[in-house]
Amino acid sequence: MRLLIIHQNFPGQFGHMALAWAARPGWDVRALGRETSPGLPGFQKLYRYKLARLGRKEQHPYLRQMEAATLHGQATARAMLQLRQSGFTPDVILAHPGWGETLYAKDVYPDSKLVHLCEWYYNAEGADLGFDPEFPLTFDDRARIRTWNALHTLNLTNCDVAISPTHWQRSRHPEFFQPKIQVQHEGIDVDSLGPAPQACIRTPSGELLRANDPAKPVITYVARNLEPYRGFHIFMRALEKIQQQHPSCHAVIVGGDGVSYGRKPKDAANWREQMLRDVKLDPLRTHFMGRIPRAEYIKVLQISSAHVYLSYPFVLSWSLLEAMACGTPLIASNTSPVREVLVHGRNARLVKFFDAGALAHEALAQIDSGADQSEHARGARLDVQKYNLRDGLTGYGRAMAMPSSPVDLPSSILEDVTN
Structure with a gap:
């Protein structure tokens, strides 16, 4: 051949x-x-x-x-x-x-x-x-x-x-x-991925974040680039509400400042800069990681108490499937490509793409329920097996x-x- x-x-x-x-x-x-x-x-x-x-x-x-x-x-x-x-x-x-x-x-x-x-x-x-x-x-x-x-x-x-x-x-x-x-x-390499109760990362500011730490629960967001196609603007608006209601949760955000899809913002160098102008966040609890090595990225998924995946009706990201394989609790947009792999109440919490309030509510509910006890995470690990x-x-x-x-x-x- x-x-x-x-x-x-x-x-x-x-x-x-x-x-x-x-x-x-x-x-x-x-x-x-x-x-x-x-x-x-x-x-x-x-x-x-x-x-x-x-x-x-x-x-x-x-x-x-x-x-x-x-x-x-x-x-x-x-x-x-x-x-x-x-x-x-x-x-x-x-x-x-x-x-x-x-x-x-x-x-x-x-x-x-x-x-x-x-x-x-x-x-x-x-x-x-x-x-x-x-x-x-x-x-x-x-x-x-x-x-x-x-x-x-x-x-x-x-x-x-x-x-x-x-x-x-x-x-x-x-x-x-x-x-x-x-x-x-x-x-995706389903067999090499899974929960890691001892996983931890250190942020650029030196903060040590661990899996299943009730004192510092972690909300995560991952995209190749931080841009509206992957709902970055909605996530940032929701994160402002989350931080206002939860005084100790941290956010770990992975992605570059380029544009993979869509357009650049008109009045800022990139969408991260634009959204930081538009919302008020606690800089001590908001960690922009940029693009990181794969091993570190997997740890980000493994320490997450609530992972947010938002997408326009567009190409499905590998990161969603990898989060499922890691047993990461998911809050995702109720859009067509996402519904092909996620079912609300079975393996994720789904919200309307543009509803930042609902996204904040579901993320906080997930944190309160305890990431290591999530039935949704277990359902996601089971369902992702067909993408091996x-x-x-x-x-x-x-x-x-x-x-x-x-x-x-x-x-x-x-x-x-x-x-």
């Missing part, structure tokens, strides 16, 4: 799978990533590509993403041509195509099966865009979104098999393409082995084409 894995930021979602497949006898597994990709310890066959140039600032705003995708596609195609000239032709190409890397994969390797991880398809209604009334969509936004989908439509057209991590994410793609999309999460690495590996393997078949076209479209 010859497999080529493509991800701009390799390994991305494919790390554990790349290592497992590379260890199989008779498998030749190689990868392509951008020159800035971190690589994967223990995986030696990573080839890097570099863009010939960046997109031009004078490009029409609607077309900037497509120009960037074309540049990524060209750079990756050049790297694949070199692989082909060296004698490597993959049986399967597994890729995250979100930046355009596989636009020309079939031109280099027409007989290779192309399997795409399809994370998202933009919609002006019913999902993330326009969800938050604080950030309404303009007509210009809607027009830009429609043009952006050109790349994702090409990706769906070009691939032989598509995979979405959750049913919700699959449902955001055009109904016409959904028969082509399998639902399979990549999996073994099932992810098996499901992806099954998708790669599927026979290649195009989407069935409606007979009316076929008639139009033949006429």
Whole structure:
């Protein structure tokens, strides 16, 4: 079996799978990533590509993403041509195509099966865009979104098999393409995660915080970047209320000051700065950790008395599943992607996304109930088992082995084409 894995930021979602497949006898597994990709310890066959140039600032705003995708596609195609000239032709190409890397994969390797991880398809209604009334969509936004989908439509057209991590994410793609999309999460390392009654962390200010400490209970919040898409603005408003009502609880907040999704604030360098202007918090009990090593991040989840996960109707975060696996009591937004894995009263407390008062109330109730006694946490640990690495590996393997078949076209479209 010859497999080529493509991800701009390799390994991305494919790390554990790349290592497992590379260890199989008779498998030749190689990868392509951008020159800035971190690589994967223990995986030696990573080839890097570099863009010939960046997109031009004078490009029409609607077309900037497509120009960037074309540049990524060209750079990756050049790297694949070199692989082909060296004698490597993959049986399967597994890729995250979100930046355009596989636009020309079939031109280099027409007989290779192309399997795409399809994370998202933009919609002006019913999902993330326009969800938050604080950030309404303009007509210009809607027009830009429609043009952006050109790349994702090409990706769906070009691939032989598509995979979405959750049913919700699959449902955001055009109904016409959904028969082509399998639902399979990549999996998280459930087996290595769990409660740790002795866990502790030290904050940047020197505060020592421990699991299950009734004198200093801990509320936690985690995101790649602190931004509205993950409800950071709602969390901060709730935290102000929580601190007013609970004089000894601490908040540990993990995440960077960049923007992964959405826009920067207009009048501040980042959303952390913006929200610290808008709310009054006790600086001695509010700990911004920034981005931290994975081992420290897991300890943050393990010391938590109440972990807050908020999300627009958007891609589900691995951090939610990892919090479930750690047995961390959860207070989460009652939004579509979250409801796929959490059930109010069984494995979490769910609140309306925009209701900071309800979020504060549920967080305080969770603290008062005792994190180590939470039935919800036990339910979450049980339910997250279906997102384990073994099932992810098996499901992806099954998708790669599927026979290649195009989407069935409606007979009316076929008639139009033949006429």
